[in-house]
Amino acid sequence: MSKRQRYAAIVSLVVLLLPLLAGCTPNPQGEPTGVFGKYLVKPISDLLDFFFSVLGNYAWAILVMTLLVRLVVFPLTWKQQKGALALQEIQPQIKKIQDKYKKDQQKLQQEMMKLFQENNYNPMAGCLPLIIQMPILLALYQAIMYNKHIGTHEFLYMKLGAPDPYYILPLLAAITTYFTFVSSMASQPTTQGPNPMKAMIWFMPIMVFVLAFKFPAALSLYWVFGNVISILQQVLIFTPMKNKRMAQRGATR
Template identity: 45%
Template sequence: MKSRVRYTLLLVLLVAVLAGCSDVAHPQPINPNGGFWDAWLVYPLSWLIKKSSEFLGGSYGLGILVATVLIRLATLPLMLKQINSSKKMQEIQPEMQKIREKHANDPQKAQQETIMLFQKHGVNPLAGCFPLLVQMPILIAFYHAIVRTEEIRTHTFLWMSLGEKDPYYILPVLAAATTYLQQKMMGQQMQNNPQMQMFMVMMPLMILAISITLPSALSLYWVYGNVFMIVQTYFLYKDVRRQGKSGPIPQAGGGKKGGSGK
């Protein structure tokens, strides 16, 4: 959990630095034949948004929606790995709690036994960080695709100009609210973890503070992505919630195998 918190905070920090360092007033044109960054990340995203917008009647706001859904679908395998890791973590929660209680006055010993428990059950606590690591370059490339594509930057969608800040702060508030809901849904198996509880409050507040400074198009991408993740999490975690309501989950490596417990 600590690693995931660090990676998430790093993601937010990178976006904040990006917002402060990029020259939005005089952005450089995207060079499709340039280096790896422009040719393989920024230009394809810009092209995808523009083509999707053309198909949807010239609305770049809807084009961003299509691009967001396609990106989320492309990263779905990583999300599935994160779900599997969360399920395994949930299975060994009782044993982890026993370790914490047994070595309440010896954190180092508790950490050693927890690592041994992870190894015994084949749990990788860093698996939940993989989707975040992939999001970092995508989010930064998305930012470049927006501010360096004149059609997107100057387009008006609903009440806002996509290349400028939301004048009414509606999108930043929505980005923060959907971030909180997404984190709450994905952290249901960690409700008793004080660090997780603090993280679920800090993260939306940081998203709110940063979204206020970003172009509306990126905040829109954030909201679209969060809503997609909320729906996706609801279905992917359905069996986890069902197991939680029906009783304790059989311990991995125990006498009972599979989800039926027979």
């Protein structure tokens, strides 16, 4: 696994774990504090209340907020996918440089940076969008935790402030997490060597199920909604984009 692959795997795991860790610490009875709470968490919580007043149910309010957040970060996700495809196109040149300068790491780094510059490729393109998304996704997650009204409402058979009594939501969260990884791998360019995504394809669904088992239903709903949106993005947008790019490359050979 290359350094870049390791960094991408670590950042991806942090993106998924940060909301989980943060969700264990807030005091739902208090108000969001600090710059993060005041300018991100509180406004998102207020928006949830607004959408509830329009839609009449906090479950649909959470869905709309999840859609809005994904819409905001979509340009970053798009850039990330384009960066991954650009990397695939220069893989043969990367391999030649690695073979040629494998005994001279300094020269190897210089030639790699030169190749990236010539092809307008940013090696941080895969990680930076994930890092930028963290505050937004974390703010939405904490807004659900802090909002005093969500927990008093119901959706279908469950109270949004209590865990799903029949464990259907934790199971859905785990299943959709699994398919999120599967669909994401399908949209990624095919490269040689181990894929860091494969190491998490089973671990993350299990962890999500265990955590969602005790989380309020509102948080599990957010998880499920977010996963479904990610799957649709991958299947309807990014996988066709990858296939089209590969077809164009095949036609020019």
